């Protein structure tokens with residue numbers, strides 16, 4: 001498909017996803033999560049809970065958990081026809097608001113927040129964990145799905161997911177913010193299809209064709225179809241659907257006289273029965289299943305059996321959304337989805353937004369290269385390697401509950417006991433590389449390691465900015481993980497320039513892209529934080545919450561309203577300044593080293609992107625620019 005040009009703003013052809021604003025939401029909006037007595041928000045009246053270090057029994061505590069996201073659903077923009085290497089610079093398109101920039105005022109901030117103790121023991125415990133040498137064979141036939149994302153399907157898969165996603169967005173847009181029917185999990189039609197082919201496109205094509213015919217067979221006369229929603233599709237939308245269907249290589253059925261082709265249906269004019277479209281185009285859940293290359297959800301223990309015996313799975317961390325387990329050398333973050341009950345005081349994520357997180361992670365994966373081939377223009381390995389995704393359903397099971405409780409008894413979990421989940425509960429499981437321990441728990445051996453951390457994070461953000469106008473937007477110290485290794489350097493490529501960075505034996509990975517914004521060339525995926533006023537109301541003077549507020553101020557310099565879809569790479573700089581602040585506050589350095597961090601932070605005030613930051617003298621001795 002030839003790339004079409006398009007700006008990001010003020011262009012009618014952009015299609016906005018129906019956000020939570022437009023979709024009737026039966027969930028109660030919750031602005032506060034359950035808090036421990038010591039943990040309160042907003043008025044500064046209480047501080048983050050202290051971490052108590054006990055030798056041999058490390059205490060682990062997330063101090064960034066008192067942020068609640070009340071919004072559900074990513075708000076994203078599809079860039080019609082785009083998949084252009086020249087990713088448009090959204091910022092150039094934003095009308096600059098003529099507003100005097102307020103000079104940076106030095107505030108006296110009360111940073112006396114935590115009583116922090118370093119956690120070497122955690123690392124030792126991790127190192128001591130026995131790993132299974134071999135992954136056991138799958139125990140269930142349903143586990144026969146993909147075994148090797150990386151090997152043969154990744155590119156096709158991303159394109160296929162994008163195409164389906166795009167069709168859905170087109171339908172939603174053209175139907176006037178009309179939410180098409182979700183396929184309930186229990187009634188999922190996917191179960192009867194089986195994707196055994198190594199060639200995913202082939203499997204998709206087969207699935208789609210059979211579903212087209214089944215849709216016509218099943219729905220035309222059924223009572224169900226009468227009660228289903230009708231939507232009108234405009235010309236643009238029709239073209240887009242047809243384009244996208246071409247992308248999926250859908251062919252007409254041989255019995256086309258009996259059943260019109262999908263193109264004919266789309267062309268027939270409005271109103272179009274949404275039920276005439278294959279299920280994957282109007283069910284986020286089905287799309288998510290297909291993105292995971294599954295025909296139906298697995299149980300959690302079936303999923304874990306891919307990696308090791310369920311009894312060897314250990315909980316290692318938690319967030320407001322996810323329970324994080326270690327299975328063999330993988331990390332599995334289990335996030336409940338699509339249910340009506342509150343989990344950890346939060347409404348559950350929906351399949352649609354999870355699908356976008358999957359797309360975002362896969363897009364970032366592409367910076368790592370494949371099969372030994374490193375991308376020429378922009379490459380780095382500091383975004384956590386997303387190895388796989390699974391849709392699961394059912395209860396946690398005794399073994400997982402027991403490791404959850406064991407972890408909770410040592411670490412004072414802030415989360416609800418997953419024992420409460422019913423058989424119907426669905427989850428997305430993000431399978432990732434084990435990136436080490438989070439910055440909060442990491443004890444630096446010396447200042448070189450701290451310099452390496454800042455360098456690796458800055459370089460990663462710079463590379464992703466250049467490749468995808470990426471902004472992390474939530475890079476608190478729970479979202480940076482660090483591992484020690486034997487290597488002394490790492491390579492990255494920024495706009496074609498190859499660079500080697502000294503690592504001093506640490507490898508840094510960035511995780512958790514819930515709030516992140518990315519321009520994949522196909523779409524801008526972002527979360528509209530204007531729908532979540534609570535995030536900006538965190539404790540005054542708290543470094544993390546101040547950073548959310550600074551991001552908002554930054555965006556309001558350029559637009560009258562909060563325009564979170566725009567590209568504002570300065571937000572990456574704000575998180576780098578946060579990073580230095582948290583290091584200065586929570587880790588110990590000599591006064592000379594502390595001064596060099598403060599100088600870098602000061603310089604950052606004038607930098608507008610992570611890429612700008614990399615030019616700072618701070619990095620001169622740690623980066624080597626390769627000459628060809």
Ligand SMILES: Nc1ncnc2c1ncn2[C@@H]1O[C@H](COP(=O)(O)OP(=O)(O)OP(=O)(O)O)[C@@H](O)[C@H]1O
Nearest residue numbers: 317318319320321322324331434435436438478512
């Ligand atoms: N790939 C990984 N490698 C090592 N540790 C990880 C990894 N992923 C998650 N963790 C651990 O689990 C914790 C929670 O993970 P994560 O931040 O992804 O969850 P979340 O529910 O999205 O959190 P949040 O409350 O920030 O939204 C992290 O702070 C980290 O300690």
